[in-house]
Amino acid sequence: MALHEEFRQFEIEVGQIVEEMRAFTKEGEIATYIPELRRADAGALACALYTKNGTCVSFGDKDRVFTLQSVSKVVALALAVMDSGEAQVFDKVGMEPTGGPFYSITRLELTRHSKPLNPMINAGALTVTSMIGGRTETEKVERLLRFIRELTGNDTVTYDSAVAESELETADHNRALGFLLKGEGVIGSDIEPLLDVYTKQCALSMRCCDLARIGFIFGHEGRSPKTGEQIVPVPVARMVKTFMVTCGMYNESGELAIKAGIPAKSGVSGAILGSVPDGMGIGIYSPALNEKGNSRAGVELLKRLSRHFSLSIF
């Protein structure tokens, strides 16, 4: 079979899998806590695979534009470590998925930390965002935009102002986290400007192919698929994938590590970023969520792709 035909076959197979997974969208619910997110189409499902030959194949509702929400936490983490250094970042944020000591009592896993547990929980993510380079909020947002455009190779990527504003209005919980962390000396900057940067970061919006390309770069030691240029340092790309496995999918991380074994990060918008080490970059969008807050169809698709193409790292 010629290479061309092999690729056609691959496209047909994935296209079928994606359409089979669409049924799962009916079992999920759209997130409602951010007013703007309520407007999503509950039946939508898009999937993009960024493959080794430098091309992106995409399926389903592939032209939908969506916001990253918590997926942006891994982007911000990479950037903060590049800008402020690993030592500085992990002086303020932990590296552990769990906080409980091994001898802790059965159902009462209890943790006390002087710093946020890890960069994937909101408290940790806020702290991480405070360490993105830039003297002003405007500079920080611009730094973030430059970086996301480099990662996606798409200069039109920006944040969705309506979503950012909508989140800022309902950000009292994150505001509380911010002031707590400031009171504890973990965050040094002012909270309102930080929330402004953070909500814009969460509101970064793109198509599934843009997302898949980010996954590809993290999967390939941080190098640009076109030029081979080092966009993210090797250890940072590796670290990002590690956090994706241990705590990228909320309280479903452990189960998905077993059942898919692909470093992945999800957001309440229904986005999922997948990054196969030395393999494909994956971008999924489907806004109907399961009770853990992950895209219902997206999670099934990730497991199915892993089985179909033997993508598990374990």
Add this chain to the structure above:
Amino acid sequence: MALHEEFRQFEIEVGQIVEEMRAFTKEGEIATYIPELRRADAGALACALYTKNGTCVSFGDKDRVFTLQSVSKVVALALAVMDSGEAQVFDKVGMEPTGGPFYSITRLELTRHSKPLNPMINAGALTVTSMIGGRTETEKVERLLRFIRELTGNDTVTYDSAVAESELETADHNRALGFLLKGEGVIGSDIEPLLDVYTKQCALSMRCCDLARIGFIFGHEGRSPKTGEQIVPVPVARMVKTFMVTCGMYNESGELAIKAGIPAKSGVSGAILGSVPDGMGIGIYSPALNEKGNSRAGVELLKRLSRHFSLSIF
């Protein structure tokens, strides 16, 4: 360079690394809560690598016999899933490294579960052990011995009675966990006989080459390195490695996933089992522990081996 010489070179390199790491034994402390463990030699360091060609090379104090302690949790997990089925086991024990929802408050990560969080914490491990096949405790212990002998390829492996008895005497905390889980309906069997099996399981004792062979089998889809026979089913071998990454090294799991990236499980005896997917099996023993309860020199050795041979899965 001939294959033979290449292997000699490999042996020399690892031998040097192991001796360099020995200095770290001075920075650790021997566990004292089990009286029998106090008798360990704080300066000891042993390391075995079970390699693809089916041979084990070992270094340092390689003839020391040590008990598995918490390393046995992954062995018992594999066995319980084989005997009782994945569905039954994970109906009683969770799969998640962390229990906190993503929106939880900064330093107070709080979790409540109706079942133990995962099989690597004591509560989960006790529950797992209760699901090893056998109508009586004697049968369960024999089942465990047969399995560990198959994994190590060593029919002389057994449990250390003195350590098992010593642990049983100081097992009030585990006894409390057992009764709590029984009261909650998570554990169905009687607690005292279960504790008897559990302490014998923790007291399984071996040399570093035996341990490395276990790692090799989990790393190679559960197949015997000699016969190719399926000792552990493929999905079980994969699952075990996943738990090793997400919660195998106590509260240092996240950091070691980043810094070594090798599925690994440690015990308070100073044992560390490493299992590189499709690569080496690693057995380390060095009883001086760091403040997280992991072997001080063992952790350094694991990181060093990962860098030296590029073993990270990320």
Add this chain to the structure above:
Amino acid sequence: MALHEEFRQFEIEVGQIVEEMRAFTKEGEIATYIPELRRADAGALACALYTKNGTCVSFGDKDRVFTLQSVSKVVALALAVMDSGEAQVFDKVGMEPTGGPFYSITRLELTRHSKPLNPMINAGALTVTSMIGGRTETEKVERLLRFIRELTGNDTVTYDSAVAESELETADHNRALGFLLKGEGVIGSDIEPLLDVYTKQCALSMRCCDLARIGFIFGHEGRSPKTGEQIVPVPVARMVKTFMVTCGMYNESGELAIKAGIPAKSGVSGAILGSVPDGMGIGIYSPALNEKGNSRAGVELLKRLSRHFSLSIF
């Protein structure tokens, strides 16, 4: 109005109040976790008032015999302090209703203690029972029986064997608490014999007039209403009443301190002991419980009696 007529009037008033409160029995549920308790008559309501002139007047289903359950915690506390001394008891058990520091986070009141918070929670009560005088369990139970007979002035009071056995069978949670406390060095004695004493203590059974007399003695500086003999030392009687106010009515203690203001202790059998300083002793029994675990009609009756006779200490 002659004294005799006044008393008649008093009896008529209370009798009316008790019958009015009976309607509340329909809003409660009988405790089911101890099999023997399920057999109680959900509509029952009994009330006894032990008054200054040394007589007990009782109302409703006044001849029902019921077990004390958690009401026994105050009896055991008094006895343990008398037998082991205040210093020894409060070296092992705390005095505080709440554990959270004043600056703690809104809804997450988190507490960590090296000893049980107070003698009214099960962990504290088990510890207290371990400090009742006696070299053997038999001696401890006899000591308890002698004390309860002195307090009630009724030599026929004993424990209900069927209830005690029923509790022992379902005592895994208390057994777990016991082993935890033993593991922590808080409880020194063996757990099974302690549970035997504890369940017999909880199963002490009596009529409402017996209970009211206990309340009278605690309310009158520990002195016998007949002989004036000091059955309980003055500071112990005062301490017992204090714990009744701050944590005697489970998670309804604060509300009842405001709405009734009478030192009171309840049990899941539906018993409530009330002790007005320098006033009446109150014994209530009505087994239908509210969602806090307190007797539904009993709580209403306590509030009503407080208002009617101005019994609040505040």
Add this chain to the structure above:
Amino acid sequence: MALHEEFRQFEIEVGQIVEEMRAFTKEGEIATYIPELRRADAGALACALYTKNGTCVSFGDKDRVFTLQSVSKVVALALAVMDSGEAQVFDKVGMEPTGGPFYSITRLELTRHSKPLNPMINAGALTVTSMIGGRTETEKVERLLRFIRELTGNDTVTYDSAVAESELETADHNRALGFLLKGEGVIGSDIEPLLDVYTKQCALSMRCCDLARIGFIFGHEGRSPKTGEQIVPVPVARMVKTFMVTCGMYNESGELAIKAGIPAKSGVSGAILGSVPDGMGIGIYSPALNEKGNSRAGVELLKRLSRHFSLSIF
């Protein structure tokens, strides 16, 4: 002995007790988290008793002016209940000193609430302050000043601006609590203006005789000692005293209920308000605190006065 002489004798006795307690000031530490409080004189001790005959006798450094800090929580509670009604206030704030269910695990008393536990913890106090009457912050502060002047009978009482400003600068923890409660819908008003009212409330400043008069009014059913006018409704005065007993002295409340038995509320400034039902009003000031955050000498003085004059309510 003539009444006059009796009173002289009383003055001499209390004067001696106060001076004896002064030694305890050396065992405490001044609170440092609010910069302005650091300027206090660590050796100061003042005590005022407002007695039934309508006079205030004071001792020690009786002319010191101090801020109320957490003592103001009981004043604000009375006012909020008067302005917004008991139902409205306790729809938003709990009444319980402790949140843990009676069966909770030994040392891990864990609580989860959808509203602040009680009005004496900061989260509850912020919520209470938000329910003081007034359309604007200015109106609320004026309402508070009118009320405190009525309670003290002293029209010169006001808040200390320097302390209020100092607290506002270091209020990130309270700010975080505020935003959390706003995010949960417990607090409806804006947080910054609320913090402004709250810090002024905490900074209300007075002499010990002013404080003792407040205690006298709460102790005498809310009536003015001069005119008999009802300044605080009877049930509100009673409720305030109840909270003082169950949770007025931070984590020392239980112990002090046993050892003093006087409804009391303390603040980190070193102020203690005591309110004996139908008895004296007590105002104490001594800024050196014990490790629970209560005035070191003040606590000893309270216990001593209780014993000397038999003031315990139990």
